[in-house]
Amino acid sequence: MSSTTSSPRLVTVAACQLGPVHIADSRQDVLKRMLSLLEQAAQQGAKLAVFPELAFTTFFPRYLLDGKHLDQYFDIEDPSEGGIEQSPNFKPLFDYASALGIDVYVGYAERSIQLDGTHIDYNSSVYYSANAKGIVGKYRKVHLPGTAEPRTEPGAVQQLEKRYFRPGDLGFPAFRAPGLVEGALKKSSGQFHPAQSAGKGDPIIGMLICNDRRWAEAWRVYGLQGMEILCCGYNTTAFPTTATGHQLDLTPKSAEEMVMLHHKLSCQGNSYMNACFSINVAKTGAEDGNPLVGGTIIVHPLGHIIKEAQTKEDEVVVATIDLADCHRPKNTVFAFEKHRRPEHYQPILDRIGVIEPDLL
């Protein structure tokens, strides 16, 4: 026992992996499965349940759609009618979470109604707090993969997120989850430095969605807010059709292994480099014949996998984590204030794409 060791800040968390959601599956059926996962998570003592990206429906950006065929996948957020938590698609989930005393991260397709009656669509997630009895965090996916126009090459799998969604406009807003650990320092206590609770307040949460996890900038902006837990749901195609699989003439099996490597390098590498836990949750299995990878993992701030899903079906992956484990690396190897040199990072903001050195 060292006197410099932080006090434990234990919390049990659950990754609620979903197996495939087919086009024909009704919202009611999917919601029923999610309520069952939530109940299993709570029964195992979890205080946070993380669901996948676009959890309530099939991963529809793989199809070229319009009109009502597209509209059916969206949840409408109309400020004049109250928040999304009042939507019939969400209310049963959040009501049950409140009754069970468990927080929820969940991804959905957001149709945001504007003041002039038009709408903007985002690939979004919200964080529902059982203690606050309401949504305390919202995120809109910044790094949309794929294309706006359908791919035309033979055998191409579509990935039309750039067609259906606008890039998120909220940045990467970390937030605190009230009461998620016991004994958290409160603003009213007067016992803290105003700028820094030094890892003793309510847990600091960040949210990403799917492809975002491959972008170090996203993790770092959260890391610079002291993030302790990153929640990230995803739908990731098991057989990539560009950049890797087809062009490298890989078998489906080796292509899927490569996709899993990329998933794990992203989640483990960025958790390590930002000294945070991450809960990475798949929608997986074959949706109407379209295979998605699994690989739901809970990752430690030292980069190793604490627990991993064993199936490609609905499955709850539970782990008890100690948020104090973040604070050793946050105060040493990754003590940002001691080691970072932003004066040399200017190109990260100054340019979007590549500018190569001149030819010789």
Added chain:
Amino acid sequence: MSSTTSSPRLVTVAACQLGPVHIADSRQDVLKRMLSLLEQAAQQGAKLAVFPELAFTTFFPRYLLDGKHLDQYFDIEDPSEGGIEQSPNFKPLFDYASALGIDVYVGYAERSIQLDGTHIDYNSSVYYSANAKGIVGKYRKVHLPGTAEPRTEPGAVQQLEKRYFRPGDLGFPAFRAPGLVEGALKKSSGQFHPAQSAGKGDPIIGMLICNDRRWAEAWRVYGLQGMEILCCGYNTTAFPTTATGHQLDLTPKSAEEMVMLHHKLSCQGNSYMNACFSINVAKTGAEDGNPLVGGTIIVHPLGHIIKEAQTKEDEVVVATIDLADCHRPKNTVFAFEKHRRPEHYQPILDRIGVIEPDLL
């Protein structure tokens, strides 16, 4: 065979791992070992040989030193006396590289003489081009680990880089290695878009040193310059004394496994996220009883390890790589110009350390 597949741009590269360099080992002895590694690399067809950080001496920042005991580890760069390539410590290495037709990355302790006769010390690397018969790239380590004041806790291993070196002032300057692949597009050809050779010019190289590899910002600044090969030498303590090992009560074996995990997550994760090859080269083994990890690895832009050292001794690890493999991911998943959103990355420049959300 796809018509969109880039033409191959093959180059054979060598990671020249060094076993321990003890305090008593003379510069001549070490240089002799390095010449032998260089020769082995050339015999296997390599056109680039990457040596470790502070390759010519023991890793002296583990000791508290001053005066001549410290000075002996530095190589003096005095602009009034010509470049470092004229130094007797470097000249035999570069002369042999020139004769063998092989480029060299090598790390050293740089004592930079200023106009007023004072000096500034850096942890540096240079890139010697056999075709240019001179140094074409220079880097000074930006992310210095450790402390400026010696650690006083019992059993502490010193890491005094912040005492002995100033953080690098050159940023992350990518450069081209002339003639490293055959058939590279030249400026004089007139066949290129002025801002972009689209991966057809002389190879674009980036350099990092040791702890830099854990910092995603460093890789990204190079990635934004179209880097195809990252060279990184390191001296990494096998038994961490802070943040991980001692505080977690790990055995030396499991502590070393954790250090290796962190090394590999950093090199593989950042190579993947920047779609570049990386050549990561250890000084390893026990230097006067102080263990350094090995793990010299050549990493593919898709994140997997192509080849890995098998020993903790002097060892040449050779691989033939195709730089065209960078350009598939650079044009799809990591086509920065299509996917990055710098408008949300502002905190990466605006803050050095963490600013937590307000307490609740």
